[in-house]
Amino acid sequence: MTTDYHIIGNYISPYVRKVLVCMELKSLHYTIDPIAPFVGNERFSELSPLRRIPVLIDGERVINDSSVICQYLDELHPRPSLYPADIGDRAQARWLEEYCDSWLGDVVIWGMFYQKGVKRYLFGEEPDEAVIARARDEQLPVALDYLESQMPAEGFLFGEISVADISIASFFRNAAFVRYAVDAQRWPRTAALLERTWALPAFGKLGELEERSLRTPLPEQRKMLRELGAPVSAETLGTSPPRRGVMRLE
C-alpha cells in the first residue's frame, strides 16, 4: 500500500480542501495537480467522468467524489479517524457533509463565490446581483439557522474533529473569499466552530496557498505554489483558463 497519493484539484475548491485537510490530519504524503477550475483535458475527462474535482489517484486506482475519497482514506488510514465512533453520530456526520456538498455547494459556491469571483475574473462576465442577494440574504441565513441548531456549545460537533466540521469549515472558507463573515451575534456557535476549525494547522497551512492562489494569475500559479513549498506535480491535466484573470475578490 502506497501513501504517495496524487490529487487533481485546485486549492480554491471546497471539495478539494475537505480532502486535503483529511490528508494533512492523517499525515499522508501527496502530490497535487492544481488544475484550473472549469478546465481539464481529455485525460481529465477519462479520470473524472463528471469532470469534477478532486480526483484521488492511488497507484492504479482512481477515486472520484470528495466524500468517497475521505471515506476511502479513513478506511485505509483509520488513525486519527475522522468519522465518529457511534453509528448514529457517524450517520449524522455524513449527513452534514452531504448538506454542505449539495446545499452549501448551491448557495455558497454557485450563488456567491462563483458569481462574485469566478464569473467575473475567469469568464469576464458580470455577476448576477439578484442571485447573490438571494443566496446571501435568504438562503444562507436559513442554512445557518439549521447549522446553528446542530452545533455544540464547545469543541467539535462529535467530540473529536470529524468530516462534518471539516466540511462546514471548508465551505465557509469560500464564503470568506468573497468577504462573507458569519455573524457571531446571530449564529454564535457556528461562528465559534468555524474559528476553532480554521485554527487547526491543516487549515492554516492550506489557507496561505488558497489566498495566494486567488491573487495569482492562473498561468503563474504552479510556479508560485512550488515556491511556497506546495507539492505541485510536474504534469498537469489542464492549465489554460478561458481568461487570464486574477481573482481580486471584494
Add this chain to the structure above:
Amino acid sequence: MTTDYHIIGNYISPYVRKVLVCMELKSLHYTIDPIAPFVGNERFSELSPLRRIPVLIDGERVINDSSVICQYLDELHPRPSLYPADIGDRAQARWLEEYCDSWLGDVVIWGMFYQKGVKRYLFGEEPDEAVIARARDEQLPVALDYLESQMPAEGFLFGEISVADISIASFFRNAAFVRYAVDAQRWPRTAALLERTWALPAFGKLGELEERSLRTPLPEQRKMLRELGAPVSAETLGTSPPRRGVMRLE
C-alpha cells in the same frame, strides 16, 4: 436497538427505492408514509431540512439522505453487507452510487421522468421536449457508455449484490416508467445487470407497488397500497398534490 423503522417517501422515488431494497434484503421491518412527491407539511420540513425523501426514523433518530441511510442500516445490520469487503471496491461502489444519485438524478429523473410524468400529471404542465430529447439522446447514452465500461460480464458489480447494483437498477426503474429501455445490443452488460437486479424478489415486491402507485390518483394511493399489503403508516406528513393526476406515462 429497534428494527421497527419508519420511512417517509413515495415508492416512485429512486432514492426511496434504494433504501427499501436495502431494507428488504436485510429483512428489516418498517412502516412507510408514502408522502406525495413535492408535497410535505411543516413537520416534514423539520425532519428533512432540504425537503427531500427518503427520511429514516429510527426511534429518536432522524436520518436524511438515501446514501447516508443505506450506510447507517448496513453498519447496524451488517448481514448481508451491501458494501464490498475490499476498501477500494467499496470506494468504487460508493462512487457509482453517487454517480446515480447526482448524474442519473439529473438525466433520468429531471430530464425524463419529471418531464414526461410528474410535470404533466401532477402539475398539468406540458413537458419540454427539448429537455427530454437532450437527456434521452445525448446525456443518457454517454452515461450508459460509462456504466457499460464498469460492468461485469456476469453476476453483480462486486460479486455479491451491493449498493452500486441497487442504485443503478433503482434509477433505471424510473427510466422504464417513461418507457425507456436500455438497448441490449448497444449496452449488453448494463442491460443484463439490470435484468439480474430487477429479478431479485426485493425489486419484484416493490415493483408491483410502484406500478400501482403510478396508476392510482394520489388521494387514493394509501388505501390501495394498504390493500396490497404495504406497511403504510396511519399518519402522513403530506398527501395533497397540486393536482389529482394519475400518471399514465407513455
